[in-house]
Amino acid sequence: MKGNRIRRGGYALIDVLVSTVLLSICISALMSLWVFCLTRVQQSRELTLAGQIARAEVEQAKVYGFPNLPKGGYRADRGDSLWTGTYNRRGNEGRGGWSQSNEAYYDVNGLPCDGTNANAMFITTSELRDTDIAVNEEETDYDLALTSRRTLIVTVAKLSSRKPILKMSTDFVKGGL
């Protein structure tokens, strides 16, 4: 009887030990997964907001239309032009406007803000490439021709890492969509 009691006590101890090990392994794995889930939730939110910010910038470009978007610098080696900047909703005394070589900042809710704002989370930049352009005789400047094409690429990146989250692009032509 005594021996049996001793064996039963040993079983209980082994039970507890194995259970503890098992639960430890499981909980640590689950914690990793939990962290993964939290990261994914955060990324999903960032992605959704970044998509909305990029789409808004492209739509803003559509409002300006083919002839009214800013002109870039002529690149003789490529025969095209490139403008980089962004649409700054807070610029131009609050009326908004395209700012060359600048970046626009958006907060955690996707609203425009200053780069110094503690809640600033996103940064946008736009590239506008003009092709099939009418270059002047000195090959220093150009005008848009009736058959020119303007390609806009909007990049939304995370402010902290400056790593691009996503890009959106469209083309503009005279009389186009």
Place this chain on the structure above:
Amino acid sequence: MNALTLSNHLRKSLGLPQARSFGGRRSRGATLITAIFATFGLSLFVGSTVMFVSSTYSLAWSRANSESALLLAEGGVNRELQYISKQMQAGSSQKSHSYKTLPGEPYPGEPMDIEGMPGKVWVYTTQPGSTNPWRGHGPAQVTCTAEVGGKRFADSDSGPTVTRKLTIQLTPSSIFKGFALFGLHAAGNGDQPSIGITGGSNVIIEGNVGTNGRVQGGAGEINFDRAYNYNARNGDSGQFKGDETFSYPTPLVMPTVTEILDNILVNMNNGYSEGGDAWARLGKHNDNDQIRQFKLVGGSLTSSGTQKAGTKSPPFTLSDSSFLGVNPRPLSVKRTLIFPPGDYYLTGLDLKWDGTTEILIDNAGLTTSSGNNYNNQQVRIWVNGASQQNYLNIPVRLTNENDLSTFRLYYANDGSVLNVELTSQFPSAELYVAGCIYAVTSKLNPTTNQPVDSSMKGTQIDFKGGSANSNQRIVIYGSLIADRVAFHGLCKLVFPSVPMNHVDDPMLGVGYSSNCGAEPCYSD
């Protein structure tokens, strides 16, 4: 008791220790089993959460890529519009990208990469509702498939592949719909102005006026609603001026009359091949023998009230002598030649006789056997012959002036002048010419600003109105497009508000009319 028994059965079946046996044999492994169940439960919960979160993340990518693909598809359609415009300017036989799937490509159409974007588009243009190629004529359907993300763009983290397809239909706008007057001759291409005015008489243009070149004024002025200075890249100061003036750096390139005829013949599906000898074809297949005159007795503007005028099929010069023996219009002294819907091939116009002759364009089809023009067929007069002075000094009227879409005069006598002159035969009356006149033989290369074919000299239309009062002027009711136009005396061009668009007309361009603003619309 029963509940306890059942409970123990349940516990047994689940491998759990019996309820009454705490500290007994059956309690062995209880902690471990509980831990296993707890682990299992937690795993299920977290697994579900992971799946949900992953789906949400994937959905977020799909949503973003879907919007991105739609924007790319819109851009792809615009790329095709640009391609069509460029091909049109170049007079290329390939009008658009066709419906075909290239080797290694997943979708039909011309594949286009977008530099710097994890996306690609495939675009083609067809006739509406089919996969037949569009031949630069009539309505078109542009389809663009855009793909964003996925393995095709493995160099970037761009989410799952999303494809969007966008199809739009275009109704091209007639080249005659943009301007009351356009002079195509480019500045720098010789000294001649594209639009010139001599003397002190004003020219009134009720509509848009445009030019690729210089506008040379005399003491008189050209009054217009809106003016468009094309080819103004070097700040040409010799063009239109005023508040309602708009400038574009590059020229507006329009096709030659020969190119237009070629395109029309191709689309007749009568066996003619693109780029063939269009004039030879027209010489053999035309409606010259369908020109009619009024019957001497019982003449009326019907099939039975008119008869064939006796003209023959081979191309000929329409001259004063063509009216010899032509019966006068009832209740009028005017000898009238009637042109029912069809294609007429003339080598020249030499009409300077007097005020008792006139041309009646039966665009209403009143003199056809059906008595109408339900098919909306055009009356097209093609003039192509030797370089010589041509004259159109007699009135041209339409049987339906509420439809300017169905009469076109295409003038291709290169290097010659078409005179429209108010002679002494019209002592106190306007010389009235209705219809759209197109006289372009010298096509511009928009890059070099020089003629594509240096042997072509272009056409000129000279208007010689009176100078005394407004009754002594020439009135053009329609649209006039020529290489060069010169005004000498009083003249008025009226751009009508009646329909001008016709499916057989050359296109002004391709695009959309929703946001034309101050510009001529490219489509309806």
